[in-house]
Amino acid sequence: MKFKLIYTISILFIIFGPKGFAGTKESKAVSRLDELNPAKVWVFILAGQSNMAGRGKLEAQDTITTSRILSLDKDGKIIQAKEPLNFYENKMQGTGCGLAFGKELLNYIPKDVSILILQTAVGGSSINQWIKNSKHREIQLFSNFKEKVDLGKRYGTIKAILWHQGESDAKPEGVQQRRGKLKILFGMFRNAVGNDSLPILMGELGSYSKTPELFSQMNEQTRLYSASDRFTSVIFTSDFQHRGDFLHFNSASQREMGKRFAREYNRVFGVKKPVVVLTFDDGSVTHYTNVAPLLKKYGFTATFFVCDYPRKPGIAAVKNITWEQIQALDSMGFEIGNHTGHHKGVGKLTESQLRDEIKYIEDKCKEYGIVKPVSFAYPGNRSDSLSRVVLKNMGYKFARVGGSRYFNPNNDKKFLIPSYTMTDKLDNKTIQALKELKSGQILVFTIHEVPDPDHENYTTSPELLEKYLKFMHDNHFEVIAMRDLETK
Numbered sequence: 495m496k497f498k499l500i501y502t503i504s505i506l507f508i509i510f511g512p513k514g515f516a517g518t519k520e521s522k523a524v525s526r527l528d529e530l531n532p533a534k535v536w537v538f539i540l541a542g543q544s545n546m547a548g549r550g551k552l553e554a555q556d557t558i559t560t561s562r563i564l565s566l567d568k569d570g571k572i573i574q575a576k577e578p579l580n581f582y583e584n585k586m587q588g589t590g591c592g593l594a595f596g597k598e599l600l601n602y603i604p605k606d607v608s609i610l611i612l613q614t615a616v617g618g619s620s621i622n623q624w625i626k627n628s629k630h631r632e633i634q635l636f637s638n639f640k641e642k643v644d645l646g647k648r649y650g651t652i653k654a655i656l657w658h659q660g661e662s663d664a665k666p667e668g669v670q671q672r673r674g675k676l677k678i679l680f681g682m683f684r685n686a687v688g689n690d691s692l693p694i695l696m697g698e699l700g701s702y703s704k705t706p707e708l709f710s711q712m713n714e715q716t717r718l719y720s721a722s723d724r725f726t727s728v729i730f731t732s733d734f735q736h737r738g739d740f741l742h743f744n745s746a747s748q749r750e751m752g753k754r755f756a757r758e759y760n761r762v763f764g765v766k767k768p769v770v771v772l773t774f775d776d777g778s779v780t781h782y783t784n785v786a787p788l789l790k791k792y793g794f795t796a797t798f799f800v801c802d803y804p805r806k807p808g809i810a811a812v813k814n815i816t817w818e819q820i821q822a823l824d825s826m827g828f829e830i831g832n833h834t835g836h837h838k839g840v841g842k843l844t845e846s847q848l849r850d851e852i853k854y855i856e857d858k859c860k861e862y863g864i865v866k867p868v869s870f871a872y873p874g875n876r877s878d879s880l881s882r883v884v885l886k887n888m889g890y891k892f893a894r895v896g897g898s899r900y901f902n903p904n905n906d907k908k909f910l911i912p913s914y915t916m917t918d919k920l921d922n923k924t925i926q927a928l929k930e931l932k933s934g935q936i937l938v939f940t941i942h943e944v945p946d947p948d949h950e951n952y953t954t955s956p957e958l959l960e961k962y963l964k965f966m967h968d969n970h971f972e973v974i975a976m977r978d979l980e981t982k
């Protein structure tokens with residue numbers, strides 16, 4: 495009973511605010527407030543300067559509210575959020591990223607969770623002013639932030655801070671001090687919230703500046719800082735448009751920024767991570783000499799689809815991996831998969847020939863004490879119905895083809911797992927596939943020799959492979975072998 499009474503009082507407090515029970519008019523705006531349960535409210539704090547405060551032209555869609563996205567009005571009462579969320583700077587208020595962030599995030603969070611967005615950004619503020627708690631445009635920056643933290647904690651759980659700032663500091667000195675200042679301020683933010691691992695998402699400065707060199711140096715420092723703080727992440731903004739002043743994002747870009755923040759939050763800090771399956775084909779010695787050390791460096795695993803590839807002796811620059819080397823890969827924890835004994839297209843084989851080709855690899859594995867393969871890659875990525883039946887009967891669980899699309903375990907068959915080919919020539923396609931991969935989605939890569947000087951269409955240089963591995967590492971991807979799909 496006592497709990498119920500306290501709960502009732504606190505609900506009244508939420509509805510009417512600390513000033514008393516006078517504000518009945520406003521309370522109508524939030525019909526679900528009487529159902530708000532602090533355990534089901536996720537709080538996000540916006541901080542920084544004008545591009546986080548919002549300067550986009552207000553458009554109709556920016557004012558469409560929904561019951562699960564909440565914010566404050568200028569009197570500190572909770573309302574259904576609509577742009578502008580900033581009420582500090584009279585006449586400068588415009589569309590920001592907050593509402594769009596909330597709307598996108600609804601796609602990823604439990605249905606009974608509401609989002610409370612608290613705005614603390616003030617245009618023109620420098621990072622030093624935040625650190626020193628300066629008064630700027632009538633707002634004591636850090637004290638105001640702390641007030642919002644306290645309020646957020648009362649109504650729910652503070653899940654992350656969205657930070658966009660740096661235009662005011664885009665000077666040589668500001669660039670030089672950027673990382674150190676971010677470290678100090680983010681330490682203060684986390685201390686105020688009482689969570690050392692509180693996620694902080696940062697947005698890049700726009701690419702259209704009149705001093706693009708300094709802006710890009712600031713962005714570089716932001717990314718370097720993020721690499722040293724694993725509870726941060728950075729969203730790119732290089733394609734954003736300004737509203738005509740070469741300084742402020744227009745409202746379309748603000749809405750896109752909100753979406754990117756939401757996707758990034760989910761991707762990096764959400765329950766499910768994006769998954770990449772790395773597979774290497776054709777039993778090349780480069781897999782042992784170049785690939786395995788890189789994978790170890792980033793703590794990733796992978797599948798090596800081996801075969802005794804019929805390379806022309808004395809002509810091919812790339813040599814076959816030896817069975818001793820394959821054995822070593824197996825001992826290191828990598829998966830050894832079956833790519834047929836001699837890289838035979840499965841459609842051209844009779845059933846018994848196909849069985850012999852599959853068994854060839856299994857016998858070799860047995861001879862070298864390697865785990866019996868459960869994953870298969872069709873040579874030339876061509877499959878047929880007979881091979882799928884044979885593979886199943888021989889105890890295989892997964893088989894890979896091409897197709898350049900993500901693998902969806904709910905729709906795709908496990909004997910027709912699609913993959914993207916990663917080569918130097920397909921650099922743009924590869925980076926796009928990685929950037930668009932969302933939480934819970936699965937991207938399988940097919941890679942051949944690393945590198946292959948004989949085949950410019952198939953070669954993947956070690957530098958390029960490392961670039962992608964680093965991207966996956968920095969973006970908190972889960973990188974697995976094909977056999978690990980069993981748990982997905």
Ligand SMILES: [Zn+2]
Pocket residue numbers: 775776833837872873874
């Ligand atoms: Zn092959």
